[in-house]
Amino acid sequence: MAKNGILLQMKNITKRFGKVTALSNVNLEVEQGEVHALVGENGAGKSTLMNVLSGIYPYGSYEGEIVYDGEICKFSDIKHSEAKGIVIIHQELALVPFLSIAENLFLGNEITAGSSKNVVDWSKTYQRAKELLNMVGLHEDPRTLIKDIGVGKQQLVEIAKAISKNCRLLILDEPTASLNETDSKALLDLIAKFRDQGMTSIIISHKLNEISYIANSITVIRDGSTIETLDNSNHDVSEDRIIQGMVGRALTDRFPKRDTKPSDEVLMEIKNWTVYHPLNRERKVCDNVNIEIKKGEVVGLSGLMGAGRTELAKSVFGKSYGVNISGQIFINGKEVHLNSVQDGINNGVAYVTEDRKGDGLLLSSPISINTTLARLEKVSNHNILDKDKEVIVAEDYRKQLRTKCSSVYQNVGNLSGGNQQKVLLAKWMFADPDILILDEPTRGIDVGAKYEIYCIINELVAKGKAVLMISSELPEILGMCDRIYVMNEGKIVAQMPKSEASQESIMSAILRSSAKK
Incomplete structure (x- = not known):
């Protein structure tokens, strides 16, 4: 002892x-x-x-x-x-x-x-x-x-x-x-x-x-x-x-107020979306899911671990998860076929993964390379990469997100987890999507940095973009989202506006759907 x-x-x-x-x-x-x-x-x-x-x-x-x-x-x-x-x-x-x-x-x-x-x-x-x-x-x-x-x-x-x-x-x-x-x-x-x-x-x-x-x-x-x-x-x-x-100071409000209101215009609609597990092809991971997201709106997707939220997001983003996928995706009222990640990017969709280490970043490469990776053509001239332009872009996002690093030449693998998350967010912000799917966007990030990211989300929707936010933190869902879908066992089991949503109402919806089994 x-x-x-x-x-x-x-x-x-x-x-x-x-x-x-x-x-x-x-x-x-x-x-x-x-x-x-x-x-x-x-x-x-x-x-x-x-x-x-x-x-x-x-x-x-x-x-x-x-x-x-x-x-x-x-x-x-x-x-x-x-x-x-x-x-x-x-x-x-x-x-x-x-x-x-x-x-x-x-x-x-x-x-x-x-x-x-x-x-x-x-x-x-x-x-x-x-x-x-x-x-x-x-x-x-x-x-x-x-x-x-x-x-x-x-x-x-x-x-x-x-x-x-x-x-x-x-x-x-x-x-x-x-x-x-x-x-x-x-x-x-x-x-x-x-x-x-x-x-x-x-x-x-x-x-x-x-x-x-x-x-x-x-x-x-x-x-x-x-x-x-x-x-x-x-x-x-x-x-x-x-x-x-x-x-070193008091933080009076965890969630910044949003002055703008969502439009009535639907930017993205997912209809009758069904996805099967890639290994167990008889198991549905998403079962006839219907979701719509309006311009200028932050839509929350809440649910317990294993509910199928990440599987839904990845399957929508260029069918990067699942097999025997069926259903329709409409962007600005027009049906689109996102059969690859590049199709997703070309149609203005971006997905910030929950697994930044495995799927999101090149840990052995610098911040500058990671920041521009999704849209290299924006920093290229006649298919030749302009390294100077790449560094300027990365430096701009470093300042915007207040990423702590020695320089944008530092390898991402040497950053803290939260700063890696900021680089991942910068990568997809640079892609300039109209629809941004955020899967656990503030995981492993301190309260000050969370606030900064919330402000950036507000800025994006103020420009008419749409955000689908997946989060396991109910206070975050309640604090940031205009409307909330609740998912359980692959199905959407409830939808509620922010005014009617609470931790109790979300959990009740999950429990009610489980009790029906």
Whole structure:
């Protein structure tokens, strides 16, 4: 047991990347058996600090001292820290798509048969995998391949993988970013259960209501420095108080007011849209869906994880998901056939994916290349790319979105998750679409940056463009959308104007439709 109940002390941690100082004399103290939250704006240094702690940035690459369980630690790599009982779950998923859930859970830590260390005991592996999946509330066959489950379910696999190890300090970087509110609360309650059993956790999250709910202590980091640590043992620290520490001022309104009203003119209509699962061709993932979006309107698409929202969006955007797709799409009253992503772009449709790492960005390429990728012809002369024009465009969007980076020549993979999201949004804004489908557009983004993105959405619809917003955060749906469709098990089960919408009415619509089964 650590002296005086303190499990971890990080003292005067300074970390530099070339001339950029990411962390400057940061101090963190975590007590045994607590949930300690780490909050701050995108690029504040939260993930960098945890990478120092877990050995991803090894001893010698930073200044300062780590004292864990009363012992000075000089971790050389992540295996070194795991051997001490420190396990980190990263914001970006680290699973092997063509291996099964069970194989991913025990990758590098296989359950072997008897005295042989080279033969996997598959019976015990699947049995233990099932137990772990039940713990995190994921009801999937352990033999299912990772590529065949959604991002939200993959996050649960990551958490199950972490708790399978004998960890005393669990670090969770945006663990609920891919989950809806119901599943998020179940996960937070699971973390609380671990806490009651003596496990210590550090949680990074931009969902401040969750921080208030789960954390015992809250440390605020701003611009690479420690600002303050708040005592939340009574769970009475308000979201506004946390925001004040993060941004240095009060944020009076989370959702900017929209002065313009939607037109009566329908810009996009989706009629009788049916999509089948690409692997299980008898399973409908979208069942006779009908949606219309008017000019100057933000339409919300709400539903639980697995409702079919992302599948709908991807299938509409150039049939990039699903098989045996039927139905019609009308833009400005004229039927269009979007048989490829290029067809979608050419017809003024853009899709900001929920999976920025897998589908949205080239992580090993600079911001400048990623920003112009969807419409290269706009920065080309006679099919020859104008690199100067590309850089000017990227710099313009960097300023508009306040993307934190050393320059637009920086590789996207080296940005924080929230700043990667801004580059993804810039990519599709540059495509200048009339209809923008946003799939979890503010996932992993701090409150200040969310506000900036909300303002940009308002600017787009003020110009007569239309936005279809998919979000698992009900306050975001309610705060930003003019009209809301509720989706459950592949079907649209309700439609309501903003004036009639509430968290209760949305959840009631989902529950009523499920009860009819």
